[in-house]
Amino acid sequence: MALDQSFVGRSYPPTEPYEVGREKIREFAEAVGDANPAYTDPEAAKALGHPDVVAPPTFVFAITFKAAGAVVQDPQLGLDYSRVVHGDQKFAYTRPVRAGDRLTVTSTIEAIKSMAGNDILDVRGEVHDEAGEHVVTAWTKLVARAADSGEGQD
Amino acid sequence: MTAKIAYDEVEVGTELPVRSFPVTRATLVQYAGASGDFNPIHWNEKFAKGVGLPDVIAHGMFTMAEAIRVVTDWTGDPGAVVEYGVRFTKPVVVPNDDQGAVIEVGGKVAAKLDDNTVRVDLVVTSGGQKVLGMSRAVVRLA
Numbered sequence: 001m002a003l004d005q006s007f008v009g010r011s012y013p014p015t016e017p018y019e020v021g022r023e024k025i026r027e028f029a030e031a032v033g034d035a036n037p038a039y040t041d042p043e044a045a046k047a048l049g050h051p052d053v054v055a056p057p058t059f060v061f062a063i064t065f066k067a068a069g070a071v072v073q074d075p076q077l078g079l080d081y082s083r084v085v086h087g088d089q090k091f092a093y094t095r096p097v098r099a100g101d102r103l104t105v106t107s108t109i110e111a112i113k114s115m116a117g118n119d120i121l122d123v124r125g126e127v128h129d130e131a132g133e134h135v136v137t138a139w140t141k142l143v144a145r146a147a148d149s150g151e152g153q154d
Numbered sequence: 155m156t157a158k159i160a161y162d163e164v165e166v167g168t169e170l171p172v173r174s175f176p177v178t179r180a181t182l183v184q185y186a187g188a189s190g191d192f193n194p195i196h197w198n199e200k201f202a203k204g205v206g207l208p209d210v211i212a213h214g215m216f217t218m219a220e221a222i223r224v225v226t227d228w229t230g231d232p233g234a235v236v237e238y239g240v241r242f243t244k245p246v247v248v249p250n251d252d253q254g255a256v257i258e259v260g261g262k263v264a265a266k267l268d269d270n271t272v273r274v275d276l277v278v279t280s281g282g283q284k285v286l287g288m289s290r291a292v293v294r295l296a
Contacts, residue, residue, distance in 0.1 A: 031188035032219040033175065038232055048231045057226070057235045058219040062190050086214045088288070090239030096232060139239075 002114040003121065007077055010109050015067045017102035017130065025055045025099060032056060045098070054096040060103075061089065064125035064138040067105035071123050072142060077109075079119060080144050087120065087141035094134045102130040110139070117146030157229035161270040161295040170228045170261040170274065175220040177212050177246065178254030185216045199250060211245035217257055217285055221278045224259045225291050236271055237292040246280040255280050261291075270295050 022042075029039035037044035038054050045053045072079050097103065104127070111122040125138040182196045191213055194201040202210045218240050226232040248255045257280050264275040271294045278286035 028188045031181075031185045032216065032223075033181075034219075034223055034226075036226060036232060048233060050233055054233050056219060056232060057222050057238050058215055061215050066190070086242050088239065088241045089215070089218060090237070092237045093235060096235075 003077060003079060003112045003119050005112055007074075007109050008112050012067075012070050012074075012107045014104040014106045014128075015063075015070075017104050018063045020055065020097055020099055020101040020103065022053055022099040025053055025059065028059050029056055042099075050096065050098055052099040054098045057091060057093070057096070060091070060097050060127060060136055060138060063103060064105050064107075064127060065140065067107045067125050068123045068140055068142075071107050071109060072121070079121060079142075083144045083147065084142050085145060087143045088139070089141070090139040091136055093136045095136075097127075097135060101135065103127050103135060119144040157231050157234040157294060157296045159229050159295050161266070161272070164263055164266070164272055164295060166263055166266060168263040170224050170263075172258070172260045173224050173227070175223070175257040175259065176254055177216070177220075177248055177257060178252075179210065179248060179250055181254070182210065182212060182216070182248060185213055189213065189215060191215065207245065207247075209247050209249055212248055212255070212257075214242040214245075217242075217246055217278065217280075220257050221259045221276050221286060221289055222291060224261045224276060225274055225293055228261075229293055229295065234294045235291055236294055238290070240276075240278075240289040241287040242285075243287040244280075244283050244285045246285050257285070264290070267292065 026040050106126045108124045110124045113120040121142045123140045127135045186192050196213050199210050259278050261274045261276040263272050265273040271292050274291045276289040
């Protein structure tokens with residue numbers, strides 16, 4: 001069933017702040033096998049001009065995707081989450097996420113499309129720091145596949 | 155931000171060093187914990203096959219995280235990445251053996267843009283198949 005187009009443009013209230021910890025960044029960097037010292041050594045990060053260790057570019061997805069959960073699980077929207085796969089992902093950074101950040105996410109439904117029985121939902125997550133400054137925007141395309149289709153990725 | 159590559163020394167067509175990233179079931183379990191994505195298609199073979207997948211598959215966001223390392227290792231400063239986007243086209247299938255799978259990533263400078271930025275186009279494959287499409291990063295150079 002096609003999703004309600006009237007949800008396009010709808011924004012959801014900002015999330016509670018997520019506090020970025022050095023050890024969480026280290027854990028993520030280790031999980032992706034990335035030994036760049038800017039992720040774990042504050043002095044190495046400072047040498048690059050950052051006030052503290054920075055997070056790998058895709059780290060913030062865990063925060064924005066959780067925020068997008070409020071959208072995809074909105075009962076009024078009626079998306080069948082059991083059939084959802086990740087189609088596209090994009091980030092645009094004002095600056096890298098870093099340890100000590102307290103980040104809030106404001107999610108907006110940018111587009112709703114229906115193609116070959118698939119529902120396609122574009123969600124934009126604007127990430128701001130405690131001072132209200134923009135850090136990064138994440139665009140996530142979710143595809144709720146038609147019921148007779150089996151393949152998926154995420 | 156202090157990238158170690160100078161804008162003036164880069165041309166359209168400049169190739170970034172090719173990298174190979176191995177991924178095993180253990181890698182996926184570790185990534186699930188670190189990212190908070192516990193979808194069973196990334197660790198439970200029975201579940202994955204039950205939803206029509208050939209086997210357990212890697213998190214798309216894991217593949218995306220590996221691919222950008224070609225860029226961040228090249229510039230040295232992860233904070234130099236201005237934009238990064240991908241399309242998830244095919245899953246990376248990870249068998250339960252000693253080998254797992256390998257994600258191969260190559261990249262080249264596709265355009266020189268304003269403010270010392272360049273666009274890098276990435277080619278990301280596993281088992282000879284392209285797994286990410288439209289994989290592009292904009293990065294600020296020195």
